[in-house]
Amino acid sequence: xxxxxxxxxxxxxxxxxxxxxxxxxxxxxxxxxxxxxxxxxxxxxxxxxxxxxxxxxxxxxxxxxxxxxxxxxxxxxxxxxxxxxxxxxxxxxxxxxxxxxxxxxxxxxxxxxxxxxxxxxxxxxxxxxxxxxxxxxxxxxxxxxxxxxxxxxxxxxxxxxxxxxxxxxxxxxxxxxxxxxxxxxxxxxxxxxxxxxxxxxxxxxxxxxxxxxxxxxxxxxxxxxxxxxxxxxxxxxxxxxxxxxxxxxxxxxxxxxxxxxxxxxxxxxxxxxxxxxxxxxxxxxxxxxxxxxxxxxxxxxxxxxxxxxxxxxxxxxxxxxxxxxx
Numbered sequence: 033x034x035x036x037x038x039x040x041x042x043x044x045x046x047x048x049x050x051x052x053x054x055x056x057x058x059x060x061x062x063x064x065x066x067x068x069x070x071x072x073x074x075x076x077x078x079x080x081x082x083x084x085x086x087x088x089x090x091x092x093x094x095x096x097x098x099x100x101x102x103x104x105x106x107x108x109x110x111x112x113x114x115x116x117x118x119x120x121x122x123x124x125x126x127x128x129x130x131x132x133x134x135x136x137x138x139x140x141x142x143x144x145x146x147x148x149x150x151x152x153x154x155x156x157x158x159x160x161x162x163x164x165x166x167x168x169x170x171x172x173x174x175x176x177x178x179x180x181x182x183x184x185x186x187x188x189x190x191x192x193x194x195x196x197x198x199x200x201x202x203x204x205x206x207x208x209x210x211x212x213x214x215x216x217x218x219x220x221x222x223x224x225x226x227x228x229x230x231x232x233x234x235x236x237x238x239x240x241x242x243x244x245x246x247x248x249x250x251x252x253x254x255x256x257x258x259x260x261x262x263x264x265x266x267x268x269x270x271x272x273x274x275x276x277x278x279x280x281x282x283x284x285x286x287x288x289x290x291x292x293x294x295x296x297x298x299x300x301x302x303x304x305x306x307x308x309x310x311x312x313x314x315x316x317x318x319x320x321x322x323x324x325x326x327x328x329x330x331x332x333x334x335x336x337x338x339x340x341x342x343x344x345x346x347x348x349x350x351x352x353x354x355x356x357x358x
Contacts, residue, residue, distance in 0.1 A: 146300025162186035205240035
């Protein structure tokens with residue numbers, strides 16, 4: 033089973049369990065039956081000649097007891113076999129019901145460098161994709177019990193409410209389950225942190241390291257450090273959640289390599305830093321609908337660097353590496 037299928041199966045099981053208490057009770061019963069089958073005695077081959085001799089040497093009462101033991105062994109063995117068949121059959125039909133053959137067809141939508149794209153999902157959920165981002169969803173999106181979207185990059189969602197069909201965003205080992213309407217997810221492969229911010233409603237976030245959800249309310253943001261596997265929650269302005277949709281760039285103690293990557297995506301350019309290592313340099317700044325030249329002026333002053341345009345490439349010189357935050 034692939035990583036994508038594993039994530040999807042686990043997410044579907046979670047959604048099925050939280051749907052109602054009856055499902056949770058059924059799951060517990062199956063777990064108990066499974067544990068009981070593990071406690072049954074291991075099957076042993078019978079030497080029928082030895083059994084016949086022992087039977088002939090025992091009294092009728094003892095023969096009856098032996099027969100009862102054999103019958104009991106077969107009964108429990110049959111129960112174990114039937115339990116195993118039941119579990120396998122149940123899992124097969126559950127997966128088949130959740131993953132019919134036609135549901136394996138995925139639709140991809142993306143926004144190229146320097147562009148933003150608005151996507152309307154089949155359930156009328158609106159999605160804004162930031163530059164260099166992609167979402168994928170099954171073609172029969174509305175017919176699935178779980179409305180699963182896979183995201184690479186950054187997207188702002190305005191989710192159509194449907195309590196019977198949970199909406200889940202899966203992004204690089206982080207799952208965001210929607211209990212409300214509007215939120216933002218940032219999960220670029222090249223960045224060391226992933227971010228979820230809520231504008232309205234409520235979302236729950238889990239990661240590959242923990243299944244215990246962290247719940248976010250409006251004007252709250254979760255920052256997850258991939259390298260340290262640590263998450264922390266902070267309060268923000270509600271206007272910051274989807275600021276990039278209106279053209280604003282916000283950097284908060286952002287490493288310069290990630291700043292350069294963000295500029296490359298937004299302005300569809302290339303930035304060449306040569307052999308200079310800017311590890312440790314961080315930027316806190318806001319740019320509201322600024323041109324790349326205006327942004328570069330700020331960077332030149334904050335880091336004492338020089339920048340030069342050659343075609344679609346910006347060459348950065350000077351500054352040197354940073355030993356402390358800027």
